[in-house]
Amino acid sequence: MTFSFFRSCCVLNNYIPISMAMDIFETLEDEFDEYFDRLTIPRKTPVYRERINYMETLDETDFRARFRLTKKAVMFVYSIIEKAISVPTERNLAIKPINRLLLTLRFYATGSFLTVVGDFSGVSKASASRFVYLVSQAIARLRGLFIKFPSNTEDIQQEFFNIAKFPRLIGAIDCTHVPIKSPGGNNAEEWRNRKSQFSFNVQTVVSAKLRILDIVARWPGAAHDQTIFNNSFIKQRLQNGEFRNCVIVGDRGYENTSYLLTPLQTPMTPAEHLYNESQIRSRNVVERTYGVWKNRFPILSKKILLSVSRVQAVIVACAVLHNIAIDMRDDHFEAIYPVGEPDEHDVVNQSSLENVGDATVRSNLINDYFGSLL
Template identity: 75%
Template sequence: MCRLLLTMRYYATGSFLTVVGDFTGVSKTSASRIVKTVSEAIARLRPQFIQFPRDNIQIQQEFFDIARFPKLIGAIDCTHVAIKSPGGDIAENYRDRKSNFSFNVQTVVDAKLKIMDIVARWPGAVHDQTIFNNSHIKQRLINKEFGDCVIVGDKGYENTAYLLTPVQNPITPAEHLYNEAQIRSRNVVERTYGVLKNRFPVLSKKIILHVSRVQSVIVAYAVLHNIAIDMRDDLLFQDNIPPDVDDNEQIATPLNMQDTNVRNRLINNYFVSLLR
């Protein structure tokens, strides 16, 4: 229990390990080892707490209630989690476009801010689209494991038949309506990052651990976040927590015309009908 409480204090305060160790009467080295052990134990709960539900009908309805976006089962985005410099030859791999050392973490969330998929192994210099291209969730979407459903993402992703992005230069009323619904639906993932970084301040500061230990800590945060949702934690319902918005996102290169047509058909067939 003391080890768990020490780790929770580190998560909640983002203090230096020396400070956290002093709180429970252990050395910095012991505190580091305890945080590693407990984080790995919590992260191993990932299959139980971070997963897509077998029946996604309820998720689709919850997203539809937000902005009337059809067949939507998730919102995807990445956020940078700052770390100390790893040092050595690999350090520059972790330097992101804002010149900070970080991990670039990808999540897919539902309408209730619950994390259904997380990828927390890529250095900060890696583009969001590259992470998605190499993720298991992409293959599951391609294979239609979730049926004829889609997820939404920002302009940092390529528009495809299963991942829909905003129209860059909307002209028609239907395109404007589509963009509004897409952005409102996508906002849940930005709110999720806002809640995560409010609950675990170390995510907004810097994780002062060896780079090899950071991944399990990030996954542990996601597990605890989902447990908090299951327990209906009050933090989720506070309106004063700002979303974590990437103000310097990179635009992905568009894919072929067929992928664009999937989005166009949705706009011309469905969103046009909402205007009548």
């Protein structure tokens, strides 16, 4: 009995709906076709593709344009993670660890399909996927070394003070969305953000020099910025007084507290206007950081075509590499952002009530410090 005849019998006798019958038998036909193909098609001979040594064939300018880091920075990262990404054997022309790293950097630099990245490096799509995950995890594990607040925050305070004379400031906080493909499943809508895109909502605290001092990269796109902050370790550190009387600044998406200062919604006095101007100019560094970060690694702006479980390592790895590049004074991926312009929360929340918790520190700062500058 053929599939077509059996399908007709089922439909005519009302065993199952016609749409369901078609789906079932089309699936069965595909599976049987693939099975018989495997029986009849001889096993393919392994194909070894050409693998170019880009460290030798490209000059510094072309290398940096393709991999978004200098050769010196790449070799520094390689020296740290070499053992973690090494191959147990070189049989069958196994791809070398340095080429695994370059393949991953190429993926970050383009955000392209794994097939394209694999062709660029002379490996299959499956190998490219495996190497990207392996290297991303190895780099992300360096988070504790490169993404942290220094033990002495005086230098950070001075750097922020040089921008707009905001005192005791050690960081600017905000969130940015990193697009991903639909994760599927029953909870897929949790990953859809306010712009109807699937994404991770990534929180960072940055310095005046655009270094990422803290990162939280595990929340879906629908999560609110304040929710992410409430459940973050950096909030606990601030609440516990680990940074003494130092503060961070954020936009109106956050609640104003004694350690996180937000702008005033309706400044009235000259001192309040001066506070708002200084706060916004100081906070602008976090937007600049996102511009530099995403310009260096365009994968963060494009839709990451990996499973959700693998995206987090990519985001954290890009943050680690961003800080390493800054440490090595490779700062040529600057994006232009207007200083002192209101951001999205400033505009959206103009008509809403001001989100104020503990305003004592902010009030004292305005009256005692910014008032004295007039």
